[in-house]
Amino acid sequence: MKSTNIYPLAGIALFALAAPVLAHNFSVGKIAIGHPWTRETAATQTVGGGFLTIRNNGNVSDRLVSATSPSATEVQIHTMSMDGGVMRMRQLKDGIAIPAGQSVELKPGGLHLMFIGLKKPFKQGAKIPATLKFARAGSVQVTFAVQPVGSTAPMEAGHAGH
Ligand SMILES: [Cu+2]
Helix, strand or coil, rough: CCHHHHHHHHHHHHHHHHHHHHHEEECCCCEEEEEEEECCCCCCCCEEEEEEEEEECCCCCCCEEEEEEEEEEEEEEEEEECCCCCCEEEEEECCEEEEEEEEEEEEECCCCCEEEEEEECCCCCCEEEEEEEEEECCCEEEEEEEECCCCCCCCCCCCCCC
């Protein structure tokens, strides 16, 4: 009977130890942000993509309206799509709608943030600070984990499926 008391406690202790490494989520109001990441950049590279998932846990639609970062001159919101066999990037001046109760994924080949005018190259393992502004939920500070050049998905210890 004692074991039923011990195991839950052991689980909590393990989680507490692991949390600083695993936790790479942010939230503001009803908006939850998961695993912001970017890629290492070459010395000559002046732009970098930013990827993350945004979930709206509220029952009213919200919108990512802008982003800024001290590590770049400007951060734009972009979409990418095939246009006659050519991949094109386009700035979304109105931002990205985050419908109530839904998640929107910013990922390579689709919606993404674009860090423009990098102050210095993104180095693998670094965290790039940024502020995301939502029309309803307000602003939230996040960090983008810098992953290896060839990354196509978030690499997060303990994040199943990646
Ligand atoms: Cu872009």
